[in-house]
Amino acid sequence: MKTICLLNNKVIMSQDGEAVEAMTLNAQQYSGATVQVVTDDEFAALINTNETKIALCKTTAKAKLAASDWSQMPDVQITNRAAFDNYRAILRGYVISPVTEPTWPTEPQPVWG
Numbered sequence: 001m002k003t004i005c006l007l008n009n010k011v012i013m014s015q016d017g018e019a020v021e022a023m024t025l026n027a028q029q030y031s032g033a034t035v036q037v038v039t040d041d042e043f044a045a046l047i048n049t050n051e052t053k054i055a056l057c058k059t060t061a062k063a064k065l066a067a068s069d070w071s072q073m074p075d076v077q078i079t080n081r082a083a084f085d086n087y088r089a090i091l092r093g094y095v096i097s098p099v100t101e102p103t104w105p106t107e108p109q110p111v112w113g
Contacts (some may be wrong), residue, residue, distance in 0.1 A: 061094035
């Protein structure tokens with residue numbers, strides 16, 4: 001089962017499992033968006049368009065950027081900031097120019113200094 005957020009019958013966010021509460025909060029950012037739990041087959045049918053794949057790429061990249069924002073704060077003492085900078089640059093590229101088959105970079109693990 002997957003939890004999805006639909007806007008105008010297009011998937012704009014997706015997560016495995018049952019993160020419905022978080023998805024509902026995110027859906028509130030979009031007027032008319034709804035949250036549903038669907039089977040894997042239903043999900044495959046919904047996302048089997050280039051337009052939807054591009055929207056998912058952009059939305060996922062934005063979420064990954066937001067999740068790593070902490071690494072850019074000036075008071076964060078990590079010694080591998082360059083690794084986070086490179087990671088975030090790739091994600092920004094997907095926000096600016098989303099693709100149908102993204103190759104997601106691995107988020108670096110912080111090395112505290």
